[in-house]
Amino acid sequence: MYDFIVVGGGIAGLELGAMLSHDGSRLLVIEQAQHIGGRSFVHTKDGFTLDNGIHLVRFGRKSAVAKVMRHIDREIEFVPLGDSYLVDEHNKFILFPTDPSGFLKSKLFSFGERLKALGVMLKLRRGKYGRLEHATVEDWMSNEKIEDGLRRYFMLVCASMLVCPISSVASAKALTENINMVLKSGISVEYPLHGWQKDIIGPLTGIIMKHGEIRTGVRVDSVILENNRATGVRTKDGTISAKNIIIDIPSQELAGIMNLKDIKDERMKTAPGLVPTSGISIDYAIDGCITDISGLVYLEEPVGFGCFVSNLSPDAAPAGKSLLTWFCPVHNEEMKQKDQVKNYQKKLENRIETVFPELGTKTIFKRVIHHAMVDGVELNINQLQEKRLNYAINGIENLYIVGDTTAAPGAGGDIAHESSTGCYESITGRAV
Numbered sequence: 001m002y003d004f005i006v007v008g009g010g011i012a013g014l015e016l017g018a019m020l021s022h023d024g025s026r027l028l029v030i031e032q033a034q035h036i037g038g039r040s041f042v043h044t045k046d047g048f049t050l051d052n053g054i055h056l057v058r059f060g061r062k063s064a065v066a067k068v069m070r071h072i073d074r075e076i077e078f079v080p081l082g083d084s085y086l087v088d089e090h091n092k093f094i095l096f097p098t099d100p101s102g103f104l105k106s107k108l109f110s111f112g113e114r115l116k117a118l119g120v121m122l123k124l125r126r127g128k129y130g131r132l133e134h135a136t137v138e139d140w141m142s143n144e145k146i147e148d149g150l151r152r153y154f155m156l157v158c159a160s161m162l163v164c165p166i167s168s169v170a171s172a173k174a175l176t177e178n179i180n181m182v183l184k185s186g187i188s189v190e191y192p193l194h195g196w197q198k199d200i201i202g203p204l205t206g207i208i209m210k211h212g213e214i215r216t217g218v219r220v221d222s223v224i225l226e227n228n229r230a231t232g233v234r235t236k237d238g239t240i241s242a243k244n245i246i247i248d249i250p251s252q253e254l255a256g257i258m259n260l261k262d263i264k265d266e267r268m269k270t271a272p273g274l275v276p277t278s279g280i281s282i283d284y285a286i287d288g289c290i291t292d293i294s295g296l297v298y299l300e301e302p303v304g305f306g307c308f309v310s311n312l313s314p315d316a317a318p319a320g321k322s323l324l325t326w327f328c329p330v331h332n333e334e335m336k337q338k339d340q341v342k343n344y345q346k347k348l349e350n351r352i353e354t355v356f357p358e359l360g361t362k363t364i365f366k367r368v369i370h371h372a373m374v375d376g377v378e379l380n381i382n383q384l385q386e387k388r389l390n391y392a393i394n395g396i397e398n399l400y401i402v403g404d405t406t407a408a409p410g411a412g413g414d415i416a417h418e419s420s421t422g423c424y425e426s427i428t429g430r431a432v
C-alpha cells in the first residue's frame with residue numbers, strides 16, 4: 001500500500017511527488033510515456049540538450065520551482081537573461097524593455113510613449129486597473145489609448161507571457177496581473193544554470209526514488225472511486241492501491257480515466273472543456289556561436305520569440321557549438337488546420353533564417369515540433385482561475401489534482417509549478 005500514487009510524471013507531479021517523498025511518504029509515480037517530464041521533457045541529441053520548446057522560469061530564483069528545490073534541499077542557481085530585442089521589418093535590432101529603465105532607452109517608443117509606458121507601469125504596479133474580468137487585452141489597450149510602439153510592445157508581451165497571439169482573445173486581467181507579478185518580484189524570466197534535466201528533473205527523480213518508485217511506459221486506465229474515496233488505480237498489469245491519489249494530467253484528459261458524472265464538484269463541468277494554448281517550436285543546433293545575445297529576440301511577423309539557450313547555459317550545447325530555440329504561438333483553433341500550420345512554419349523558418357543568415361550554412365540539425373498543447377489553459381476571459389480545478393476535489397476524500405490546468409496563480413508553466421506548492425499545502429496543511 002503506497003501513501004500516494006501520482007498519475008502522470010509531468011513536472012508538476014514530479015515536484016509534488018519529490019516534496020512528499022522528501023517528507024518520508026511512500027510514493028509511486030505512473031507515467032504512460034517511456035520518459036518522465038511530460039511537456040517539460042528534455043531530449044538530448046548529438047551532445048545538445050533540447051528543452052521541449054523554450055522553457056524559461058518566470059521569477060527565476062523567486063519562482064515556485066525555486067521554492068520546491070529549496071524545500072527538498074536541492075537549491076539551484078538561476079541565470080538572468082541579458083538584453084532582449086525586437087527585430088523590425090528591416091532586420092534592425094531594437095531594445096525590448098524588460099524593466100522600467102528599458103522604456104527610457106528603447107527606440108521602440110516616441111518620447112510621449114515613454115512617459116505613457118511609465119504611467120501604465122505605475123498604474124499596473126499599484127493595481128489601479130480595477131475590475132478587468134470581462135475585458136480582453138484589445139479592449140484594455142483601446143480604453144487606455146495604447147497605440148503605436150506601446151501597442152506593439154503589449155502585443156508581444158501578450159504573445160510571450162500568455163502564449164496568446166490574439167489580443168481580442170487574451171484576458172486583460174490575466175495580462176495586467178501577470179505583469180504586476182513581474183514588477184513586484186523584480187524578475188521577468190531566468191534559466192536554470194545547468195538546464196532543466198540536470199538542475200530540476202534529475203534531482204526530483206532522485207528524491208522520489210529514495211522512498212518510492214517511478215514506472216514509465218504504464219498507462220493508468222482508471223482511478224478507482226468507492227464510497228467517495230479514491231482507493232487505487234487500474235493499469236494493464238492490475239490494480240494498485242494507495243491511501244491517496246494525485247492526478248497530474250491535464251483536466252481535458254480526465255474523462256479518459258474517471259467517470260466524471262460520478263463527481264459532484266461543480267468545476268468538473270467546465271474544466272474538461274478548457275482550451276489550451278498551442279504553437280510551433282524550432283530548435284537550431286548550430287556549428288559555432290553566431291551571437292552573444294542572451295535575452296529574448298522577438299519577431300512580429302510571424303509573432304514569435306527565440307532564445308540562444310547555450311548563451312544562458314553552456315551545458316545546452318557541446319563546446320564551440322550553440323543552440324537556438326524559437327517559439328511561435330498559434331491559436332488552438334488555427335493549430336488544427338494542418339496545411340495552414342505547415343505554411344506558417346515555412347514562413348517562420350524563412351523569417352528566422354533572414355534575421356540570422358548563418359543558420360543557412362551552420363545548422364547541424366533542426367527540430368520542428370507542432371504542439372497541440374503548450375500551456376494547459378489559454379488565459380482568455382472565460383478561463384480564469386475560477387473555471388479551473390481546485391487541488392482537492394469536492395465530494396471525494398483523498399483525491400488531489402495538480403498541474404497547469406488547476407486554479408493556481410500565474411500563466412502557463414508558472415501554474416504547473418505553483419500548483420505543486422499549493423497542492424502540497426492542501427495535502428499536508430504546511431506551506432512550502
Ligand SMILES: Cc1cc2nc3c(=O)[nH]c(=O)nc-3n(C[C@H](O)[C@H](O)[C@H](O)COP(=O)(O)OP(=O)(O)OC[C@H]3O[C@@H](n4cnc5c(N)ncnc54)[C@H](O)[C@@H]3O)c2cc1C
Nearest residue numbers: 008010011012032038039040053054055056220403404413
Ligand atoms: C513548447 C512549449 C514551451 C513552453 N514554455 C514554457 C516556459 O517557457 N516556461 C514554463 O514554465 N512553461 C513552459 N511550457 C509549459 C510547461 O511545459 C507546462 O506547463 C508543464 O510542463 C505542465 O506540466 P504538468 O505536470 O502540469 O503536465 P504534463 O506535462 O502534461 O504532464 C502530464 C503527464 O501525465 C502523463 N499521462 C497522461 N495521461 C496518463 C495516464 N492515463 N496514465 C499515466 N500517465 C499519463 C503524460 O504523458 C504526461 O507526462 C511550455 C510548454 C511547451 C510545450
